[in-house]
Amino acid sequence: MARPGSEYPTELELEILKVLWEESPLLVREVRQKLETGAGRTLAHSSVITILNIMHGKDFLHRQKEGKSFLFSPKVEKKDVTGGMMSDLLSRLFNGDPSAMVMNLLDTSDIDADELNELRKLINRKVKEQKNESNL
Amino acid sequence: MARPGSEYPTELELEILKVLWEESPLLVREVRQKLETGAGRTLAHSSVITILNIMHGKDFLHRQKEGKSFLFSPKVEKKDVTGGMMSDLLSRLFNGDPSAMVMNLLDTSDIDADELNELRKLINRKVKEQKNESNL
DNA sequence: GCAATTCTTTTAATTAATTAGAAGATAGTA
DNA sequence: TACTATCTTCTAATTAATTAAAAGAATTGC
Known part of the structure; x- marks a missing residue:
């Protein structure tokens, strides 16, 4: 081999x-x-x-x-390749813990205020989605 | 070559x-x-x-x-290797835009409510930090 | 038709990555 | 001292990745 x-x-x-x-x-x-x-x-x-x-x-x-x-x-879609490569690194570097990966990005990258607000909105939306899912 | x-x-x-x-x-x-x-x-x-x-x-x-x-x-520290590999993928997949990478993670991964709250806190802290930096 | 142009196929060379056997060195033990 | 266990070094084989020259095939313009 x-x-x-x-x-x-x-x-x-x-x-x-x-x-x-x-x-x-x-x-x-x-x-x-x-x-x-x-x-x-x-x-x-x-x-x-x-x-x-x-x-x-x-x-x-x-x-x-x-x-x-x-x-x-x-023949392969961008989002699939991106997703695959991301989850590969996710498992190899962060033991598959996505929030650890997000934290690393927030800690080490420059993200301006507008973008931080966008992310906050996205998180709020996610939280709501999860609440809806649990109330079916 | x-x-x-x-x-x-x-x-x-x-x-x-x-x-x-x-x-x-x-x-x-x-x-x-x-x-x-x-x-x-x-x-x-x-x-x-x-x-x-x-x-x-x-x-x-x-x-x-x-x-x-x-x-x-x-001889190399974990955070440096992690950072290097992250910024490598960041540039190769997201054109160096960290918030795009975060969004991808939020969109494609399962992150539970507690973790989302942690991330929200981290973002709030980041926003405050940036405000302080601009008011020197 | 023939020459020039433009493609593909074939061939192959180099370097990195992975894996491991065989040989050589060294230290401990009976 | 000789045997044995344990390490390292040497050698080498395989596959992937990258790069490209040379040879062949096909199309087009005179």
Whole structure:
């Protein structure tokens, strides 16, 4: 046995998913262009194809022929990938305790007053939701 | 060029750091034991040594001779590693917007009423802190 | 039709991560 | 001293991730 291979996208794969979540389907050439201008990542055309095909093999992407070239589009949704990666880190760093993770963010990040108010509202809403759920 | 090598601990390295944050310094044999009972990860003795030495090379661990064996202890603090990995995911998934990350957690996780209240208190405290800072 | 352009496939090289056997060193014990 | 137990170091194998050149296939413009 050796490297297991994560169920989540790697660094570069995530970069590519971000490109395709923003706009898709795209040709290889277009993905390459966007990686360069957007993420400052200059890759050879063949490198981009290789990654895209690997991602297709992992079922991260759809692939459809368009003339002689391929069009790629995401097969996984942003919220699912985000959720998966978040819960992965949640379990690995905070033992699966989400409020511990939130506290860490509040403690270590700069969040301005407006945003704090937004969060407070969200929390209030959550509390209400929970009360409703228990009164069914 | 190829794999860059993350500045943050890998999956297994983090597991080992967790063991050593809980109790250190430890002998290889003890780390191995704790990986097995704690994380359900059974590794050969030599495998554990290899990883520990790699981590020592990455400056994640201290190493001191004790008789014929080595004692290992963390050189990096839990809060720094946690902070680093959090800000890494923060930038990669939420474009560096911490409140977006908090919102995601609130939306997708089960947090009970007591914990929500704790978070509300923390937010109130944060708001006050910010007011004080601006009134210097 | 032929050349140029543009794609994909094939091949492969490098580095990181994970795992572990085999060999070598050292210390204790009978 | 010789045997044994216990450590480390050396070596190495496997898989994932990243990157890209070279070779092949197809389409288009003269």
